[in-house]
Amino acid sequence: MAKVRKVPYYVIERSLLRSPRWRLYKGSAGAVPINTFQTISFDRLPPGSATKADPLLPNVTPGGVRKEKTREEKNNPGSPDRPESATQQKRISLFRQRYIDAEDREKLAIFDLQDIPAAMEKMGWPVAAKAARRWFSGQAHVYNDQPDSEQPLDDSIVSLRWVLGYKAVKSKFDELLRSDIYSEKALALVERKLLERVRDAFQRSQSAKPNLNFETEIINSDLRQFHIDWHFQRKKISTFDTSDWDWMTPTDLTATLGNFLLYVAIGRVEVQGQRYFDYSQNPYRYCMDAEARMTHVYVYLKDNYSFNDKDPANSQYLGHWNKHGMTSSLVMAANELLGQYYPSVKMRLKGGKKEEYRVDWDYLPFPQKPLDKPIDTRRSFLRKFVEMDVYWPVFNRSYNDWRARNDQGEDFMIYSKPELHKLETPITIKLGTLSRPCKAGSPIC
Structure with missing residues (x-):
């Protein structure tokens, strides 16, 4: 069995004696990308919701891979838990072949998008957490990108x-x-x-x-x-x-x-x-x-x-998150920082395929593929897939998909x-x- 190639990542480390700083983990200390059909959960009730969503509705999540069983499947005990059609098996086979540089895992600890505000507080970001909770609790509303338009x-x-x-x-x-x-x-x-x-x-x-x-x-x-x-x-x-x-x-x-x-x-x-x-x-x-x-x-x-993207083909990366905090992909952190002052060098990810702008990212000493995968930092001693070590990729589209699922998520204007x-x-x-x-x-x- 081939050894999974680890990927570098950054994490913000804090100390009583110094200000927070990025620390790079790479090589043998890098993270293991994970192949899984599981995605960030949208199942937790939105703030202020009085009733639980119908469990028979499809679990539409980023990527749209996994769905809850239909009523017909639940009433038929003989219905297989795994897809058996040739087309479905071929799709899964191609999925695994495409991501050979990752470790397969069917079930991981659940991470809900609404866990992010609490993670922000643990990172020392209480105001960011307050703004995020404000977004989750509001009625569904999409900012129209017109700065002087009427908005919440x-x-x-x-x-x-x-x-x-x-x-x-x-x-x-x-x-x-x-x-x-x-x-x-x-x-x-x-x-x-x-x-x-x-x-x-x-x-x-x-x-x-x-x-x-x-x-x-x-x-x-x-x-x-x-x-x-x-x-x-x-x-x-x-x-x-x-x-x-x-x-x-x-x-x-x-x-x-x-x-x-x-x-x-x-x-x-x-x-x-x-x-x-x-x-x-x-x-x-x-x-x-x-x-x-x-x-x-x-x-x-x-x-x-708001969580609008200037280019729908390139949803802005917001870090890898779990209930305890955030890590950042090396490629995307560099991409976002460069794009602040040199937008022409930013790359787009279109349909999973990168397009270069002046910079040939293939010559940089790190892979690009795992950006849209969960990663396992494996910092717990001799253990795999521990909840606090697994981080999930979050993009603008994650919030937009959550809004579509829950009919909440209010883009708004912030003034002081x-x-x-x-x-x-x-x-x-x-x-x-x-x-x-x-x-x-x-x-x-």
Whole structure:
């Protein structure tokens, strides 16, 4: 019997004396890929579900290989437990021939997709676990990839203060407020938004000394509309920024949001200017040469929590998971990291077959095939297939399949509550001449 070739994998190891870091296991310490018809379970009741699903319904799981017995099969004791048709046996034979670099196992300890939030907590990622549970408990909803569209929204999971506790994110935040908001493009957008608001207020007023100062506000708790109306600059935060810089290990923030955007919106504005009558027009007009001074801005983050894939043929890899934590495939970890800044080198997996983009992955010293298989790390002494050693591959499609099965799983928008920040250097913008017509015989327009 041929010896199964082990595959390298990464695991995040923690210590009281140092920050979490990736550790590579390879060679004889590598993991054994597993050939099995068993898949990640979707059988646990969704959160809030009152009744158990009909056990006679097909168990549609990622890959769609295994199904529960039908009523006819259960009523017929003579019905074989294993497929006996020539076509089915040929399919199984081809399946095993294709994956000769793996060990066969019919039954493994059950791992349910809903075990992931608890595993996140064990890894020290409580906020990521909260977001995941929020997704599982919501009604089935798919994000439509339109950033300003109406979507379910949550502003309680993530706070700006928590996000700014990460050094690289705080650095990007400082850069955003010290330089990015003063760019020519940002100032042009501020001018347009301020002029629209101030001009409307001036024209509606009947006072000779209208108070045009204002502070933006969220009306009817509508964060989406506040964002559309008032944001004028943004800053991308990448997975590199949210990871531990020393060892490039994912953090709670990485697991919660991955990439996201910081936004700046108009906050507190003072408006002044010389007021006068213009008698050159009929009727004459009351005018103001307005100048706006923005002293404060609102800052918040915004991201979608969804499992959409840009390319359906390449579902994003989210790690190998079990009830205790996560490992990462060497190929896919490198693929995702490279793709952050060099999308052209990312490879696609189409129908199980890889397609190269500039990089010839065949020359790299590790195999690609086991990426979509469970693996056994065999770190328990002289034992195989121990529950805590077996990790299951999870992709975006795993969550989409779970949603289709359970009619739950709500993609939603994550906002942090906007926080008001005073600018070190206020933004001053000349809005030009505002005017409104005067009524005949009225001393005040």
